[in-house]
Amino acid sequence: MNDIPISMLFGILAAMLILSAFFSGSETALMTLNRYRLRHLVKLNHSGAIKAHHLLQRPERLLGLILLCNNFVNNFASSIATVIAIKLYADEESSVAIAAGILTIVMLICSEVTPKTLAAIKPEPLAFPAAWIYTLLLKILYPIVWFVNLFVNLLLRIVGVDIKKNRHNALNKDELKSIISDAESLMPTRYQKMLMGILDLESATVEDIMTPRNEIIGVDLELPVEDIITRIKTSPHTRLPVYKTSIDRIIGFIHLRKILALLNQEDFDKQTIINLLDKPSFIPESTPVHNQMHRFKHEKIRIGLVVDEYGDVQGLVTLDDLLQEIVGELITDDVAVRTQSDGSYLVDANITIRELNRVTQWSFPTEGPKTLNGLIIEFMETIPETGTSIRLHEYLLEIIKRDENSVKLVKFLPRK
Structure with a gap:
């Protein structure tokens, strides 16, 4: 190399630094590609994405190729820098040390940090062209890469890592x-x-989304006919359970569309209602929501009573309840959570924990009590008085309204 002009040596050194920057940056770019966007581009037949996706199927082989090339150019650059230093300075020992120090700083800035930072920010412009180059280099250098990976895989097995099992998670x-x-x-x-x-849906059960027993609106056939007619006319629902004395003694469901036209007839009586009843459907409280959706579809029903292991009615669930578990506010406007001007929330304590988490993006536990009222009572081990302030799972709230046996309305204070 002593016969090579100093200007050419600097040119070779610059080329090595550029190659080093390319290998370092392309490694980062390929490894930080968004895998989901990459699959999408592959489906669109993006040529660079197809090459990159193929290379990333065997990351150990790709990394072996990149590091092989990068180490070669870095070592070659070090040799060239040493030759330049010896030519420029008479003191050979000090010149080599100076060259090593300067080269380390230059490579760190120009060939490592800068290209890797750019590649991490915008990986695709570098990764896709680089994939073509690496595909060609892999064919040329395959024997060397295979030999290197043979020892790499052996070392990984020794430490208990199986590449094939951990490749796709x-x-x-x-x-x-x-x-x-x-x-x-x-x-x-x-x-x-x-x-x-x-x-x-996978973890939700009908118990999580049902209307609780105490909120079920139905028709008690033990009431006078006039009261029954009033209940039907003022009902906010299109389907009502019909029972005798207690909801546990249900005899069927009535659709208002079938009965409203008959209410004003002179011969209207309780038997008229019984003749129009649909057979009641009972749902175990542990039934997963997605299973119940299939059952509603298969049996062509839209409403059912949720029962516990003893057969006692715990609540009521409808097809709309199941759909709202998915689409939430797209079906009905949620008035159970109202945002105040000071950033606080007024919340109906009968709201389910799942719905509260979904509306507010909070993280109350869904195991245990199903409603906010139940969660508060479990935490306090009593029914708190109006004006009581508590910290519930890192959330500050105040009891605004209660009755004899439950909390009705709470106010969540703004989080700091």
Whole structure:
């Protein structure tokens, strides 16, 4: 190398630094590619994405190729820098030390940090062209890469890592939720909540979403006919359970469309109602929501009573309740949670924990009590008086309204 002009040596050194920057940056770019966007581009037949996806199927082989090339150019650059230093300075020992120090700083800035930072910010412009180059290099250097990976795989097996088993890891539900949350700028909030609802279907049961027993509106056949007619005319629902004395003695469901036209007839009586009843459907409280949706569809029914292991009625669930578990606010406007001007929330204590979490994006536990009222009573071990302030799972709230046996309305204070 002593016969090579100093200007050419500097040119070779610059070329090595550029190559080093390319290998370092492309490594980061390929490894930080969004795997889901990459699969989408592959489906669109993007040539660079197809090459990159193929290379990433065997990351150990790709990394072996990149590091092989990068180490070669870095070592070659070090040799060239040493030759330049010896030519420029008479003191050979000090010149080598100076060259090593300067080269380390230059490579760190120009060939490592800068290209890797750029590649991490915008990986695709570098990763896709680099995939073509690496595909060609892999064919040329395959024997060397195979030999290197042979020892790498052997060392990994020694420490208990199986590459084939750990190559593809499916996302769990919580990770999918994180992806949906991170996509806030790409979709409306209501669609995010819908997707969250779909993911929660696997763990939700009808007990989580049912209308509690004490809130069921129905027709008691033991009441006078005049009271029954008034109850039917003022009902906010289109389907009502019909029972005798107690909801546990239900005899069927009545659809208002079938009976409203008959209310004003002179011969209208309780038997008229009985003749129009649909057979009641009973649902075990532990039934998963997605299973009950299939049952409603298969049996062509829209309403059922939720019962416990003893057969006692615990609540009522409708097809609309199941759909709202998915689409939430797209079906009805939720008035159970009202935002105040000071940033606080007025919340109906009968709201289910799942619905409260979905509307507010909070994280109350869904195991145990199903409603906010139940959660407060379990925490306090009593029914708190109006004006009581408590910290419930890191959330500050005040009891605004209660009755003899339950909390009715609470106020959540703004979080600091």
